[in-house]
Amino acid sequence: MIGVFDSGLGGLTVVKEIWRQLPGRGVVYLGDTARTPYGTKSRHLIQRYSLQDAEFLLAKGAKVIVVACNTASAQAVEALRRHVDVPVFEVVTPAVNSAAILTSGRVGVIGTRGTVRSGIYERKMKRLSPQTTIFSAACPLFVPLVEEGWTKRPETVSIAREYLRPLRLRRIDTLILGCTHYPFLRSVIRQAIGSKVKLIDPAHDTVAELATYLKQHLELDAVLRTKHSTSIYVSDLTERFTALAGDWLGRKLRVRSAEIG
Numbered sequence: 001m002i003g004v005f006d007s008g009l010g011g012l013t014v015v016k017e018i019w020r021q022l023p024g025r026g027v028v029y030l031g032d033t034a035r036t037p038y039g040t041k042s043r044h045l046i047q048r049y050s051l052q053d054a055e056f057l058l059a060k061g062a063k064v065i066v067v068a069c070n071t072a073s074a075q076a077v078e079a080l081r082r083h084v085d086v087p088v089f090e091v092v093t094p095a096v097n098s099a100a101i102l103t104s105g106r107v108g109v110i111g112t113r114g115t116v117r118s119g120i121y122e123r124k125m126k127r128l129s130p131q132t133t134i135f136s137a138a139c140p141l142f143v144p145l146v147e148e149g150w151t152k153r154p155e156t157v158s159i160a161r162e163y164l165r166p167l168r169l170r171r172i173d174t175l176i177l178g179c180t181h182y183p184f185l186r187s188v189i190r191q192a193i194g195s196k197v198k199l200i201d202p203a204h205d206t207v208a209e210l211a212t213y214l215k216q217h218l219e220l221d222a223v224l225r226t227k228h229s230t231s232i233y234v235s236d237l238t239e240r241f242t243a244l245a246g247d248w249l250g251r252k253l254r255v256r257s258a259e260i261g
């Protein structure tokens with residue numbers, strides 16, 4: 001099974017991409033809803049939570065781990081790779097690779113405070129494409145707005161304009177949606193940043209990277225295909241999560257409760 005974890009709901013965007021790009025593989029998802037958000041927490045805590053999340057998925061039979069959460073990808077992946085002995089995929093590197101190909105030299109990245117504070121997008125881009133400049137902006141209100149379902153409201157457009165104004169002024173040509181939830185605000189972000197800026201959804205690029213890896217590791221792919229189902233776990237099971245998950249995935253799935261840590 002492909003194990004996917006996130007601090008909560010947002011990582012279901014990665015599950016959807018797996019269904020699209022890698023149909024027929026088993027998926028086990030963990031949303032750490034009891035301890036969400038990760039974006040405001042310290043590096044130390046994000047690492048501890050991420051290790052516990054990965055251990056839960058391994059115990060459920062995951063043979064690959066995908067860190068769907070940008071905050072955990074930014075702050076915990078090296079620690080994770082030291083502790084687990086299955087391949088670990090994260091969402092930052094594929095998005096940077098994609099931005100380096102698409103940009104004319106000015107990239108914007110938006111994310112939680114934790115992701116922006118980590119500076120990881122800047123560091124990775126500098127290594128890959130030193131001539132590209134990255135400008136970043138934290139958008140802390142976006143996650144609660146998505147979780148409230150305010151993805152098309154005029155108030156959300158105003159907030160997006162406010163957050164994205166500095167990036168607009170910097171005349172970015174490419175924008176990385178560096179948080180699980182932001183693809184749900186795509187149309188609002190599009191209105192706020194203008195029609196010419198290319199938008200990058202890390203979930204898409206991450207699953208594309210996993211698909212390429214599996215083409216080179218057919219034995220692992222065969223193991224992932226032995227189970228076809230998707231199981232969804234959360235550390236705090238609420239009716240609201242179940243309803244939102246059904247809406248987001250476009251499919252009703254049983255959501256189960258997980259004991260973590």
Ligand code: DGL
Binds near residue numbers: 007
């Ligand atoms: N999943 C987080 C991320 O992608 C957003 C929500 C949170 O702060 O936990 O950064």
